[in-house]
Amino acid sequence: MAITMVxxxxxxxxxxxxxxxxxxxxxxxxxxxxxxxxxxVLVVSSADRDSLGARMADKxxxxxxxxxxxxxxxxxxxxxxxxxxxxxxxxPGYGFLSERAEFARAxxxxxxxxxxxxxxxxxxxxxxxxARRIAGEANVPVTPGGPVxxxxxxxxxxxxxxYPVLIKAVGGGGGRGLKRADTRESLIQQFxxxxxxxxxxxxxxxxxxxxxxxxxxxxxxxxxxDGKDVLHLGDRDCSVQRRYQKLIEEAPAPHLSDALxxxxxEAAVRFARHIGxxxxxxxxxxxxxxxxxxxxLEMNARIQVEHPVTEEVTGVDLIEAQYRIAQGEPLPWxxxxxxxxxHAIECRINAEDCDHDFRPSPGRVTQAHFPSHDGLRIDTxxxxxxxxxxxxxxxxxxxxxVGQNREQARLRLRMALDDLVLEGVKTNITLxxxxxxxxxxxxxxxxxxxxxxxxxxxxxxxxxxxxxxx
Amino acid sequence: xxxxxxxxxxxxxLLDASHFDELHLEADGIKLDLRRNSGASTAVSDASPASAMxxxxxxxxxxxxxxxxxxxxxxxxxxSSDADENRASSSGQAALLxxxxxMLGTFYRAPKPGADPFIAEGSKVxxxxxxxxxxxxxxxxxxxxxxxGEVVEVVxxxxxxxxxxxxxxRVRP
Numbered sequence: 001m002a003i004t005m006v007x008x009x010x011x012x013x014x015x016x017x018x019x020x021x022x023x024x025x026x027x028x029x030x031x032x033x034x035x036x037x038x039x040x041v042l043v044v045s046s047a048d049r050d051s052l053g054a055r056m057a058d059k060x061x062x063x064x065x066x067x068x069x070x071x072x073x074x075x076x077x078x079x080x081x082x083x084x085x086x087x088x089x090x091x092p093g094y095g096f097l098s099e100r101a102e103f104a105r106a107x108x109x110x111x112x113x114x115x116x117x118x119x120x121x122x123x124x125x126x127x128x129x130x131a132r133r134i135a136g137e138a139n140v141p142v143t144p145g146g147p148v149x150x151x152x153x154x155x156x157x158x159x160x161x162x163y164p165v166l167i168k169a170v171g172g173g174g175g176r177g178l179k180r181a182d183t184r185e186s187l188i189q190q191f192x193x194x195x196x197x198x199x200x201x202x203x204x205x206x207x208x209x210x211x212x213x214x215x216x217x218x219x220x221x222x223x224x225x226d227g228k229d230v231l232h233l234g235d236r237d238c239s240v241q242r243r244y245q246k247l248i249e250e251a252p253a254p255h256l257s258d259a260l261x262x263x264x265x266e267a268a269v270r271f272a273r274h275i276g277x278x279x280x281x282x283x284x285x286x287x288x289x290x291x292x293x294x295x296x297l298e299m300n301a302r303i304q305v306e307h308p309v310t311e312e313v314t315g316v317d318l319i320e321a322q323y324r325i326a327q328g329e330p331l332p333w334x335x336x337x338x339x340x341x342x343h344a345i346e347c348r349i350n351a352e353d354c355d356h357d358f359r360p361s362p363g364r365v366t367q368a369h370f371p372s373h374d375g376l377r378i379d380t381x382x383x384x385x386x387x388x389x390x391x392x393x394x395x396x397x398x399x400x401x402v403g404q405n406r407e408q409a410r411l412r413l414r415m416a417l418d419d420l421v422l423e424g425v426k427t428n429i430t431l432x433x434x435x436x437x438x439x440x441x442x443x444x445x446x447x448x449x450x451x452x453x454x455x456x457x458x459x460x461x462x463x464x465x466x467x468x469x470x
Numbered sequence: 471x472x473x474x475x476x477x478x479x480x481x482x483x484l485l486d487a488s489h490f491d492e493l494h495l496e497a498d499g500i501k502l503d504l505r506r507n508s509g510a511s512t513a514v515s516d517a518s519p520a521s522a523m524x525x526x527x528x529x530x531x532x533x534x535x536x537x538x539x540x541x542x543x544x545x546x547x548x549x550s551s552d553a554d555e556n557r558a559s560s561s562g563q564a565a566l567l568x569x570x571x572x573m574l575g576t577f578y579r580a581p582k583p584g585a586d587p588f589i590a591e592g593s594k595v596x597x598x599x600x601x602x603x604x605x606x607x608x609x610x611x612x613x614x615x616x617x618x619g620e621v622v623e624v625v626x627x628x629x630x631x632x633x634x635x636x637x638x639x640r641v642r643p
Contacts, residue, residue: 046635062633063574071634076607077574084576084631110607385486 014089014113014327015039018082019057021093022072024398025303026053027381029091032319041085043078045071047389052381059085066391072096075103082112089113089326091319095393098302099126115326117279117301124275125299129170129208135296138274140267143286143295145210151191157209158187164214167191169198170206180212215447217287218246219253219294221268222310224321225277226331232265233314234340236282236306239448240435242358247428247451248435249306250345251313254406254444257292264294271299280307280322289447305348305398308379312344312402343409344402347417347432349380350394351425358428362390366424373419375402375412388425396422406444410436434458478502567617569595569639571632575604575611579628587628589639593621601639604632619643 016039019029030040030053042057047066054060061081064071071077073096082090090112092098101122107114116122125131135142144161147170148154158165158181167179167190179194181187187209199205218241222233237253238246253261268283282304284297307318316338325331351361365386370378380397382388388396399416403409414436417429438454440446485493485504495502571577579587579602589601595615602613619641626638 061574061631062635064634076609080576080605080607081574081631106607385483 014323016041016058016085016087016089017115017323018043018078018085018087018090018112019053019093020072020078020090021096021098022048022051022053022381022392023395024379024381025093025305026051027056028379029093029319030056032317033091033323036320036323038323039087041081041087043072043081045391047387047391050387052383052386061085066389068096068391075100075106078103079106079110079112082107083110087112089115089323091115091322092302094302094305099300101126113326115279115322117277117281121275121277122301125281125301127171128168128298129206131298132208132296134274135271138267138270140271140283140296141294143210143213145208147206147208149206151188154187154191154207154209155184158184161209161211163187164212165209166212167194167207167209169194169202169204170208171198171202171204213286213288213295215289215449217253217289217445217447218284218297219256219264219287220282220284220304221264222304222307222318223268223272223277223281223283224318224325224331225272225279225281226325226329227276227278229331230269230272230277231331231333231335231338232269233310233316233318233338235261235264236309237445238306239446240441240451241448242451242455246306246348248345248347248432248441249309250343250406250409251309252340252343253287256287260287260292260294267294267296271296277301279325280318289445305395306346308377308398308400309344309346312377312400313340313342314338315341342402342404343406344400345406345409345413346398346400347413347436348395349397349399349420349422349432350428351388351396352394352428353426354428354431360390360394361426362388362394363425364388365396365422367421368423369419369421370397370399371416371419373412373416375409376400376416377402382422396425396427407442410442565642566622566640567619567643568637569601569613569615569617569641571604571626571634571636571638572613573604573606573611574634575606575632577626577628577630577632577638578603578605578610579624579626589615589621591621591624595619595621595641602626613638615639615641617641617643 017033018041019026020043026042033040040057041059041061042053043061043063044051044054045064045066046062048054049062063077063081064074075097090107092103097103099122101119104114104116104119104122108119124134129147132142145157148157164180164182165187167181179190181190195205195207198207217237217239219235219237221235223230224233234251235253236249236251238249240248264285271283272281280303282300285294286297287294303318303322311318352358353361365382365384365388368382368384370380377400378397382396399413401409401413401416403412414433417433420429435441440450482504493504589595595601596618597614597616599615600612601615604611604613621639622642623640625640626632626636
């Protein structure tokens with residue numbers, strides 16, 4: 001039931017795209033572009049010369065040594081590489097420069113099409129205060145709270161909304177500069193520290209205080225905009241997280257009432273429409289389970305790691321959609337054309353050592369076997385002999401199972417993980433198997449604290465693995 | 471010679487995907503011995519705790535220098551194009567050194583169009599000698615030789631896009 005956008009295509013102005021990323025997302029982007037007959041130029045660091053993506057791309061240019069700051073993060077070099085190889089557009093993938101307004105601006109100024117939103121939109125949603133302001137204007141609920149300049153103001157806000165509260169950096173992200181205060185005393189103790197941490201981490205000491213939702217779920221809504229119109233492609237639940245890093249994602253989010261789900265979808269579309277959003281984006285919400293309420297968290301102005309679960313239940317190729325929007329085609333669908341069917345779950349397989357505080361485990365993959373069952377999709381750049389360099393993130397594969405319902409998807413995923421072989425490096429596969437078997441996950445609808453509690457109860461997953469073998 | 475380059479590549483891939491560590495093959499007067507390099511992956515995972523990082527963060531320069539080497543050494547059996555290039559410079563022209571591009575960009579051999587090139591075959595270079603310019607987004611970066619010797623081969627063409635680490639000149643020390 002794949003929905004294609006082919007009908008609208010006339011003469012495609014973008015015939016060659018520079019892919020400014022690596023790993024599985026580079027492979028993923030090249031696949032879709034190849035299918036569309038678009039040539040690809042992949043930039044690689046010298047550590048990635050022998051990668052799967054490098055073999056798949058029509059042309060490969062080495063832009064620098066292994067360290068990302070000297071290769072994948074060099075804006076001028078990447079724009080120059082696009083121009084010199086005749087690529088009309090750059091796809092930034094996720095991470096690296098994908099949400100750096102300077103990169104989008106450098107493209108705009110040099111007549112290279114940035115496959116993503118405008119530089120201005122990246123700036124708007126990248127600043128937490130500005131994003132909260134936009135949410136307010138678009139009538140999208142935000143967590144109670146607000147920006148504060150002094151401790152007295154912070155105390156006043158906290159007294160008003162009630163404890164516990166979170167102190168967050170205005171310019172922050174990824175959990176840095178984030179402090180939880182359960183009492184007045186704790187807020188007094190931590191306020192200066194949070195501000196100092198925000199200043200050193202983000203060069204901006206401003207903070208805000210907001211209500212801490214004790215039992216929340218992370219639910220996000222995928223949107224597509226063409227600069228004029230916006231539509232949504234349903235929701236995803238990404239509540240299985242460890243230290244704000246997502247581990248398992250699924251679509252649709254389980255056990256939401258119709259009213260709550262519709263409310264989330266409509267709020268996401270209102271937000272994106274308010275800024276005339278162009279491209280693929282995700283609006284993240286915190287869902288307060290006991291109160292049946294939701295709050296805007298942030299918007300990610302790029303393709304996301306977990307986009308395949310949405311593709312699997314809607315039949316839409318999001319990379320293709322990004323490409324077509326970038327070359328000026330209008331959205332080819334009305335909201336009613338987008339139907340969510342079945343259920344998809346994704347596990348992020350990381351090369352990391354779960355028994356040693358999840359430290360990365362780079363190295364050479366000696367054996368790799370990815371099963372090809374019904375309803376299974378594997379997005380990866382790994383094959384036997386592949387090198388996982390120590391310079392980048394540790395994700396090596398995404399295993400995605402789709403089924404007619406959630407339980408079928410869960411069982412297919414569980415079976416796929418049993419048959420998956422990755423040797424030479426340590427991975428979190430055993431942890432994934434264990435999570436998929438828990439009564440909480442099987443039931444569905446866990447909150448963001450679930451994995452932390454689970455790990456606290458299971459000090460050694462190694463023992464788990466040994467038991468499994470005997 | 472009944473083995474092509476591709477045949478050897480395929481055999482290496484077979485060995486790689488198998489659980490064997492060594493392969494010995496004799497056919498048509500050709501003898502092929504392949505051994506899995508088990509030292510390489512150990513070397514790299516040993517380096518990892520020092521460079522443990524949660525995301526796409528740069529690591530210390532020491533790691534960045536050492537990491538690509540295990541990657542290559544593990545591939546010694548595989549005659550890739552890189553290996554061919556290295557062999558040519560290490561055996562055929564044993565004594566030659568290479569001046570490589572320090573960055574990706576458009577390479578110019580002269581300070582401005584129509585001017586004499588910075589260096590040509592027969593030129594003597596010292597570490598500080600400017601051998602060319604690499605333009606990145608209208609910014610001109612001069613490229614120093616970094617070695618001492620006499621230029622014997624000009625490899626990169628004027629106005630060509632050069633990649634990081636691409637050979638620009640060969641020099642006899």
